[in-house]
Structures are given as C-alpha cells and as structure tokens.
Amino acid sequence: MILRIDFDSEVPIYVQIKNQVIEGIARGEIEGDEELPSVRVLAEDIGVNMHTVNKAYTMLKEEGYIKIDRRKGAIVSLNLDQSMNRFKEDLNENLYYYMAQCYNRGLSKDEIKDYIDKVFLDFNKE
Numbered sequence: 001m002i003l004r005i006d007f008d009s010e011v012p013i014y015v016q017i018k019n020q021v022i023e024g025i026a027r028g029e030i031e032g033d034e035e036l037p038s039v040r041v042l043a044e045d046i047g048v049n050m051h052t053v054n055k056a057y058t059m060l061k062e063e064g065y066i067k068i069d070r071r072k073g074a075i076v077s078l079n080l081d082q083s084m085n086r087f088k089e090d091l092n093e094n095l096y097y098y099m100a101q102c103y104n105r106g107l108s109k110d111e112i113k114d115y116i117d118k119v120f121l122d123f124n125k126e
Helices: 013-027 039-046 050-062 081-104 109-123
Strands: 066-069 073-076
Touching (some): 013 109, 081 109
16 A cells, blocks of 8 residues: 655645545445555554554445454445434535535536546546
C-alpha cells in the first residue's frame, strides 16, 4: 500500500490516510480481506505519530471499511451497509456544499456531470 501524504496540506494527515485507503479499495489496489500495515509500521513508514494512523484506522472501522483483528491487525472487510444512512446524510451535506461552489464558479450542469463521469470511470472495474 503506497500512500502519498502531503505534509503541507490543510487536510489532516489522518484524513489523508483514510481517504487514500478508501480510494485504493475503490480502484482495486487494496483487496477485500487484505491485511493493512500495522499502526506502528505505517506510522514509521510515513513518518507520523502512531496516534495519527490509529485515528485513521478507527474512522475506517467506524465507516465499515476495515475490521480489527487482535492477531492480524487491520483487515479490509467491506461491511458498508451498517453505515449507509450516515453516509447518505454526509453525502447530501457535502454534495450540496460542492454544488454550491460549482454554481458560484459558473460551472454548468453538463460540466459537472462530465467531471463526475470521468471520476467514476477511475473506479469502474468493468
């Protein structure tokens, strides 16, 4: 698993880790039942505090992307149904915000749809 952490970004490192794991799963770069690096190993590899990685893993667990096994550590286990209602609420809130930004910047509905189609193709495994 290769993560690209931007230490100068305003996005917290634990969020960058969480987002990149989710994107890796969507792209097929990280498979179901795959063991992720331990908190200690990943923290050392990217040069951050173990608590930062632990926070990212905790969020991934809460969202249903991983399970924590005491013997094996963090394992990709897509159990996303349990958090679907919360996800839809967050999606609506964030999408509304981004659509407002697009509208304010003069992007057309077709431009937005084209961009969504392009991004979706990055994750479409067919």
